[in-house]
Amino acid sequence: MSTEEVTMPDTTDGDGEQRILAGRYAIGEFVGQGGMATVYRGTDTKLGRQVAIKVMKADLAGDEEFRSRFRQEAQSASRMAHPTVVRVFDAGDDLIQTAEGPKRLPFIVMEYIEGTNLRQLVAEGRLSQSEACRVVDSVLTALEYSHRAGIVHRDIKPANIMITKTGQVKVMDFGIARAVSETSSTLQQTTAILGTAAYFSPEQAKGESIDARTDLYSTAVLLYELLTGDVPFRGDTAVAVAYQHVSERPKPPSDRNPDVPPELDRVVLYGMAKDRSKRFQSASEFRDALRVAASGKMPKLAVQQQDTVLFSGGEEVSESDLALRQLSEGGGAARTQSRPPVMWTWAAILTVGAVIVAVVFWLVTLAPQQFIPDNSREVPQLVDLERAEAMELLQKKGLVPLTVEQTSDTVAADRVISSDPEKGTVLTVGDSITLYISTGPERAKVPEVENMSLEDYKQALADLGLAVGLETSVNDPVLPAGRVLEVIPEPGTELASGASVEVKVASGKVMVPDVLGAPLEVARSKLDSLNLEVTETPDSCPAQPNFPVTWQSLAGEQAQGSALEIKYCSS
Numbered sequence: 001m002s003t004e005e006v007t008m009p010d011t012t013d014g015d016g017e018q019r020i021l022a023g024r025y026a027i028g029e030f031v032g033q034g035g036m037a038t039v040y041r042g043t044d045t046k047l048g049r050q051v052a053i054k055v056m057k058a059d060l061a062g063d064e065e066f067r068s069r070f071r072q073e074a075q076s077a078s079r080m081a082h083p084t085v086v087r088v089f090d091a092g093d094d095l096i097q098t099a100e101g102p103k104r105l106p107f108i109v110m111e112y113i114e115g116t117n118l119r120q121l122v123a124e125g126r127l128s129q130s131e132a133c134r135v136v137d138s139v140l141t142a143l144e145y146s147h148r149a150g151i152v153h154r155d156i157k158p159a160n161i162m163i164t165k166t167g168q169v170k171v172m173d174f175g176i177a178r179a180v181s182e183t184s185s186t187l188q189q190t191t192a193i194l195g196t197a198a199y200f201s202p203e204q205a206k207g208e209s210i211d212a213r214t215d216l217y218s219t220a221v222l223l224y225e226l227l228t229g230d231v232p233f234r235g236d237t238a239v240a241v242a243y244q245h246v247s248e249r250p251k252p253p254s255d256r257n258p259d260v261p262p263e264l265d266r267v268v269l270y271g272m273a274k275d276r277s278k279r280f281q282s283a284s285e286f287r288d289a290l291r292v293a294a295s296g297k298m299p300k301l302a303v304q305q306q307d308t309v310l311f312s313g314g315e316e317v318s319e320s321d322l323a324l325r326q327l328s329e330g331g332g333a334a335r336t337q338s339r340p341p342v343m344w345t346w347a348a349i350l351t352v353g354a355v356i357v358a359v360v361f362w363l364v365t366l367a368p369q370q371f372i373p374d375n376s377r378e379v380p381q382l383v384d385l386e387r388a389e390a391m392e393l394l395q396k397k398g399l400v401p402l403t404v405e406q407t408s409d410t411v412a413a414d415r416v417i418s419s420d421p422e423k424g425t426v427l428t429v430g431d432s433i434t435l436y437i438s439t440g441p442e443r444a445k446v447p448e449v450e451n452m453s454l455e456d457y458k459q460a461l462a463d464l465g466l467a468v469g470l471e472t473s474v475n476d477p478v479l480p481a482g483r484v485l486e487v488i489p490e491p492g493t494e495l496a497s498g499a500s501v502e503v504k505v506a507s508g509k510v511m512v513p514d515v516l517g518a519p520l521e522v523a524r525s526k527l528d529s530l531n532l533e534v535t536e537t538p539d540s541c542p543a544q545p546n547f548p549v550t551w552q553s554l555a556g557e558q559a560q561g562s563a564l565e566i567k568y569c570s571s
Contacts, residue, residue, distance in 0.1 A: 020045070021094045025053055025109055041112060044089070051089060052113070055096065056106040070106045077174040079420055080149055081404040081434050084142035086162060086172035087111040110172065115165050118158035122225065129259065132226035133294040135161070137287055138169030139219055144283035145432075146174055147212040149420055154210060156218035157199045158225070197238040197245075198231040202274045205242035213276040216286050220271025220279070223290075227264060228256040232272070246274065263293035270301050278302075379425045379433060382416045387437050390416050398429035405439050407497055412463035413440035440465020440497050448491045449484045454505050457484045461501060469500030473507040477531040477560060481508025512564060514555050519546035520568045533563045538570030 019027045024046050031039040031052065042053040056070070074091030081087060090109040095102050118135065121127055127135070139161060146153060153160075153174050162170045201217035203210065225231050232250035235241040253268050254260040267289050273279035280286040289299035377397045382390045387403065394401045411417045417436040427433065444464035449457065458468050474485055488502040489495070510530045515523035520536070527534050539550045551567040558564075 019096070021053065021096075021107055022090070022092050025051065025090075025107075027053055042109070044109070050112045052110045054108045054110065056108075070108075074108050076151055079404075079434070079436070080146060080151065080174065081402055082142065082145045082432070083168070084138050084170055085145065085174065086113060086170045088174070111170075113162045113164055113170055113172075115163050115168075118161040118163060121163060122158050122229070125229065127226055129227060129264075130294065132223065133264075133290060135163070135169050135226065136219060136223045137290060137294075139171055139222065140283045140287040140290070142169075142171040143212070143215050143219065144287070146171075147215070147283060152210055152212055153215050153218075154204070155199070156215050156222060158222065161222075197241040198233065200242055200245055201276070202246045203276060205245050211276070212283070213279060213281065216271055216280045216283060217273075217276070219283075219286065220268055223264075223271070224250065224253055224268050227253045227260050227268070230256065261293075261296070263296065263298050266301065267293045267299060376426050376428055377431075379419060379421055379423050379427060381423050382419045382435065383423075384411065385416050387414050387416070387435070390419075390435055394433060394435075399427060400430065400432040402432050402434045403437050404434055405437050407440065407442040407465070408438040409441045411438040413438050413465040414462065438465075442497055443494050444497065446487060446489055446491050446493045446495060446501055449487060451479070452484050453482050454484055454503065455482075457487075457503065465497035466495060467498070467500045468503050470502045472502070472504045474504045475509050475511050475557065476506040477510045477529060479506040480560070481506055509557050509559055510562075512552075512555050512558050512562075515549050515552060515566065517548050519548055521546070523549045523566060523568075527564065527566075531560055532558075533561060535563070535565040537565060537567045539567035541569040544569050 021027060021042075024044060026043045026045055028041040028043060031041055033039065037054045037056050040053045040055070042051045043049070044051050071091050071093075074088055078088040078090070088108060088110055091107065093104050093106045096105045098105075139156065143153065143156075151174055153171070155173060156171075160171060160173045162172060164170065197205070199218040199221045201210075201214045203214060221231060233241050233244035233248065235244060250269065250272055252260075252265040254262065254265050267286075270289070271280055271286060280289070289301060292299040377399055379399075380393060380397070382393070385393070391401045391403075406417060408417050415438050417438050419436070420434040421427065440462075441464065444466055446466070447457070447460045447464065452460070454468075454471070461468060476483075476485055479485060483506045484503055485506055486504040488504075495501070510532070512530065512532070513526050515526055518526070524534075541550060547568045547570060549566050549568050553565040554562060
């Protein structure tokens with residue numbers, strides 16, 4: 001990252017207390033800073049977990065378009081959950097005290113990584129050739145995952161790659177470069193914020209559209225640096241470096257470090273092809289070639305040819321150099337030396353047409369079932385399935401389910417909110433798919449009892465992300481066993497996701513009181529409300545007032561509706 005000075009936000013409020021962002025994230029100790037942001041260790045006070053908080057530079061504060069784009073890209077990045085990607089938990093903006101007064105600064109909340117970034121390791125010269133290949137292999141795995149999710153990083157460089165204390169590689173800052181580049185009008189503005197043009201692809205330097213192959217070029221530059229100790233191109237300005245990316249061929253890494261074998265030379269130079277159609281087309285293709293080269297074998301890659309055209313005066317120049325000349329001189333299209341003969345042109349057209357007709361005929365009549373290879377799997381409908389059901393379905397298809405929990409106001413807890421990739425996407429056996437599982441709403445109201453059974457009430461709580469705490473069995477003369485009688489706190493009380501509710505449940509039994517010696521009317525009043533089948537039988541005994549009870553067949557805890565006989569003194 002750039003070492004330009006960044007205004008440090010004040011991490012305490014006016015009373016000296018710890019600063020809380022968005023009412024949730026407590027800013028802790030300073031971790032580091034660069035040309036675009038200041039990073040702090042922080043705490044998510046709601047979940048009690050350690051996080052990294054990246055507070056963006058103060059000069060970006062006044063750009064509402066940047067803040068909006070920044071939030072959108074952070075939300076996209078937050079959907080990614082992979083071991084090689086630093087998770088994004090949240091993003092927003094808040095009023096923060098700076099040296100120039102309070103400003104509304106964008107911030108992003110990320111997974112906190114115990115370790116160091118690759119830039120520091122490169123500066124210390126601590127990476128061996130095999131370790132360099134391992135690191136880039138992991139970076140390509142992260143890019144394969146992000147490209148499948150439709151997210152292009154745009155800013156692959158050592159400062160955005162973390163190495164944990166256990167040696168695990170994690171790529172961070174997905175989406176930030178896009179927020180910057182789409183709100184910056186010039187190359188100078190973009191590089192001033194991101195910090196360097198050393199890893200720019202030719203298409204970035206020329207302001208062309210960006211795709212996944214842009215990340216692969218930057219990764220090849222990264223591999224070059226890890227193998228040689230320096231980037232392939234250097235210059236006094238960002239524009240000078242960008243010009244070299246567009247117009248100059250890099251020296252093979254072995255020219256700078258004789259220990260680099262020709263196999264790795266081949267991979268690096270192939271990955272740095274100026275024409276994106278002539279470099280690696282996917283992260284997996286790059287990774288496979290790197291693994292072959294690292295094992296000492298020459299990877300099988302297409303032979304690259306530098307396309308040339310004749311510029312005015314007959315000078316032979318590359319297409320990329322010609323593009324720069326035309327941009328700088330405002331010239332029109334280049335002239336070619338000659339045209340192919342008409343006969344060959346028509347022969348080529350007829351041949352292509354015949355091939356197209358043959359392929360269409362074969363597809364329509366002979367191979368309707370051959371569109372998807374045997375090892376390919378289509379992502380099924382997963383939304384609203386229970387977690388276990390969705391995971392079992394994917395495992396049967398040979399896909400690897402990864403789960404990420406999120407709160408949801410509309411999807412019941414433990415059910416699938418969405419999947420990445422979505423339904424209908426074709427994957428290969430062994431590929432992973434992320435399931436976003438609902439934990440219910442962030443806060444939910446305790447549901448009404450409504451004469452529900454315990455199992456039904458448990459499910460109603462679970463759907464809201466709540467749980468049953470203490471269960472108490474209570475005797476009740478009316479409600480059958482297992483019906484919910486009462487809950488604590490009472491229905492309508494708002495609780496945080498994951499909170500528990502105490503439930504009192506009907507036991508299906510009643511407590512029959514001892515009415516011996518009690519007057520008959522008193523005994524009746526005690527027994528009438530217990531839903532028992534009571535039989536009264538006169539008993540011969542000395543005359544006593546109020547007909548006292550002389551005998552009863554049951555007492556104590558009994559099943560609802562039990563038959564009870566009592567005898568009373570009748571004369």
